[in-house]
Amino acid sequence: MRVLISWYAFNNDFVGSEANVKGPTYQFHQHFFDHDQHLILSSEKEDDTRLNVLMNRLALDFPHHRDRINHRYMDINDVIDMSTIKQKIEALLLSMSDHELDLFISPGTPAMQVAWYLCHSTLHLKTRLLQTRPPSKTKSGQPELVVTQAEESSMPVSMVIREELHQSTHAEEADHLILPSIQPVYDRAYKLAQTDRVTGLILGASGTGKEHLANYIHDHSSRRTRKFISVNCSALGDTLLESRLFGYERGAFTGADKRTDGYFDAAKGGTLFLDEIGDISPYMQQSLLRVLQTGGYMPVGSTTERKADVRIVAATHRLLRQECEAGKFRWDLFYRLAVAELHLPSLVERGAAEKRTLIEYFLTKKQSSFRRAKPLKLTAAAWRILDAYLFPGNIRELENLIESLYVFSGETADVADLPDWIRLPSSSTASFSWQEHEKALIQRALTYHSGNKARACAALGYGSINTLAKKIVDYQIGSTPEQ
Ligand SMILES: Nc1ncnc2c1ncn2[C@@H]1O[C@H](COP(=O)(O)OP(=O)(O)OP(=O)(O)O)[C@@H](O)[C@H]1O
Numbered sequence: 001m002r003v004l005i006s007w008y009a010f011n012n013d014f015v016g017s018e019a020n021v022k023g024p025t026y027q028f029h030q031h032f033f034d035h036d037q038h039l040i041l042s043s044e045k046e047d048d049t050r051l052n053v054l055m056n057r058l059a060l061d062f063p064h065h066r067d068r069i070n071h072r073y074m075d076i077n078d079v080i081d082m083s084t085i086k087q088k089i090e091a092l093l094l095s096m097s098d099h100e101l102d103l104f105i106s107p108g109t110p111a112m113q114v115a116w117y118l119c120h121s122t123l124h125l126k127t128r129l130l131q132t133r134p135p136s137k138t139k140s141g142q143p144e145l146v147v148t149q150a151e152e153s154s155m156p157v158s159m160v161i162r163e164e165l166h167q168s169t170h171a172e173e174a175d176h177l178i179l180p181s182i183q184p185v186y187d188r189a190y191k192l193a194q195t196d197r198v199t200g201l202i203l204g205a206s207g208t209g210k211e212h213l214a215n216y217i218h219d220h221s222s223r224r225t226r227k228f229i230s231v232n233c234s235a236l237g238d239t240l241l242e243s244r245l246f247g248y249e250r251g252a253f254t255g256a257d258k259r260t261d262g263y264f265d266a267a268k269g270g271t272l273f274l275d276e277i278g279d280i281s282p283y284m285q286q287s288l289l290r291v292l293q294t295g296g297y298m299p300v301g302s303t304t305e306r307k308a309d310v311r312i313v314a315a316t317h318r319l320l321r322q323e324c325e326a327g328k329f330r331w332d333l334f335y336r337l338a339v340a341e342l343h344l345p346s347l348v349e350r351g352a353a354e355k356r357t358l359i360e361y362f363l364t365k366k367q368s369s370f371r372r373a374k375p376l377k378l379t380a381a382a383w384r385i386l387d388a389y390l391f392p393g394n395i396r397e398l399e400n401l402i403e404s405l406y407v408f409s410g411e412t413a414d415v416a417d418l419p420d421w422i423r424l425p426s427s428s429t430a431s432f433s434w435q436e437h438e439k440a441l442i443q444r445a446l447t448y449h450s451g452n453k454a455r456a457c458a459a460l461g462y463g464s465i466n467t468l469a470k471k472i473v474d475y476q477i478g479s480t481p482e483q
Contacts, residue, residue: 001099004028004035004130005092008042008054009107010079019057024106024132026054029062032132032145035102038069041089043076079109083196086115090195091339093119093127097191101127105148122194176216177361181350182209185342189213192340193220199292201277201337202315204344205434207396207461210315211275213344217313218271226270229263234276235464238283243300246287252301264297264308272310275463277337278318278329279470285330292336312337317467347391347398348434358395359386362402370406377412378405385415389422392438396461421445439475442468446477 006025013023020026025040040055042048051071059066074088093101105116120127129148138144178186192200193216200217202210211230218228233241243252247262263272280288291297292312296305314337323329347355359378367375378386391397401422405413415423421444445456457468471477 001036002034002102003096003099004033004038004102004104005096006038006040006104006106007108007112008040008051010050013054013107014050017053019054021061022134024104026058026061027132027134027143028104029058029065031143033062033065036068038065040069040071041092042071042073043079044073045075046073048073080111082111082114085111086118087195087197089115090119090123091198093123093125094191094195094198094340097123097125097188099126101125102130103127104130104132106131124191124194176212177358179350179354179357181345181354185213185344186216188340189217189342190220192342193217196222197311198339199311199337200313200340200342201320201334202313202342202344203320204315204317205346205394206317206463206467207394208344208346209395210317210344211273211463212395213342214271214273214313214315218273218311221271221311223270223311227267228271228273229267230273230275231263232275232464232466233284234279234466234470238281241280241284242287246297247299249299249301252299256301259299262299264291264310265306267310269309270311272312274312274314276316276467277314278316278320278323279466282330285333289330289333289336292333346434347394352387355391355398356383356387358398359402362399366402366406372406374411376402376406376409379412379414381415382413382418385418385423390434390437392434392441393461400459400461435475438471439477442471442475443477 006028008025009023012020013025014020021030029038040051042051044051048071055069055071058069072092074085074092076085076088078084103116103120105113108116116129119125120129131146131148133144133146135141135143176186189200192198200214202213204210214230215228218224231241231245236244239253243256243260243262245262245264247260247265248256250256250259274288291308294305295308297308298305320329320334320338324331324334347358363378364375393400401419404419405417409417421441442456442460445459446453453465453468453472457465460468462468462471
């Protein structure tokens, strides 16, 4: 779909309280509009009388455009605040990234125009910058449409950023294995990284690489020289999570003997990764929503607000939309977080060929950390068993398995070197239900480690014991695990 997007011109699109037929928006419709949609942006929060006047006039004079004209309230307090304008239109453009976007830049304040230029040159979306030349400035006496070429040479800032990114991409390349099934996710993540503060929500089962992807976003953004801080939200109760995130003043609670900065301070200028966001309480959902809405936060026990200068990337293994539908997670927070939603597939969804490539990748990658002269080899029989195994713990389980093979095998790993639960699958692993498989695996790990949750958790490769504890409840695994 071809979409035209523009602000309206506060002065030029109006004569008094009427729409100006010589104004840029009207003229565009009269001479050049052949789009599937025109999205007119208003800086107001709601109820914009001027916008209504303009839209009514366009609908009246160009009835065949009527159904194609839409509007969006952008809620911009200060129309010369370039950074806020840029942030808001970045989010808008990313949400429409599947379309061809013509950015009509003639109407709007200079700050709005610069923001269009920056978004066009840094987001790598299918955007064109359009301007109109009024009849008084053309030889023909007719208005002309100009497609503005924002060459990189006219964009020194973004060029510098891109050059640095290019170098860092090379440095990081070895750590990211981007195979075809996740290429589109990483492409979207790259575009997200090019924005400054747009939030991202990564969805995917445990061990699918959510934190890895969040790291990739940070490494490819202009924030990469600052910190990437990862917080496992499910591991901390409300009070602890709140004081860790926002910091606290001296005397804020018993034991708070000195003023302490939180993760929002520590990650200043960088990226804050909120893992297991789906597990936070309604109270913390409200607190985070406030930060995302106001851009500020208050340390516990303080009355002074601090500005939050972080990009938030959140992740969860939960089906967050369903959690919202069930009333367990706030929709308003969901939408604030999910400006860019990224979904990582499980290993089962990624197919046999990619699983093999991942095994080979980790066999090679771990060689140097285990100081082996040659990469570990697998016998054909061991390969057959791994081909049949579904790896419910996804990449993390696969990576852990290769590490344990390096620890316990010689130059070649054979069937006998594989753990029991992989070598001797029970009838339940013949099932292709991911949940059944994971449940069986947890039961076996608990049996194997005599019910010791910490050891079972490490063997399963879960990031925290809380993840395991929750799964035990979710899957209704009894205290006496099945054999
Ligand atoms: N694209 C990739 N290339 C190379 N290694 C990867 C990739 N994706 C994930 N990994 C590796 O897989 C392991 C698991 O990834 P990660 O910790 O990001 O998963 P996760 O989804 O955040 O897990 P959890 O939900 O349990 O927190 C890590 O060691 C990570 O480095």
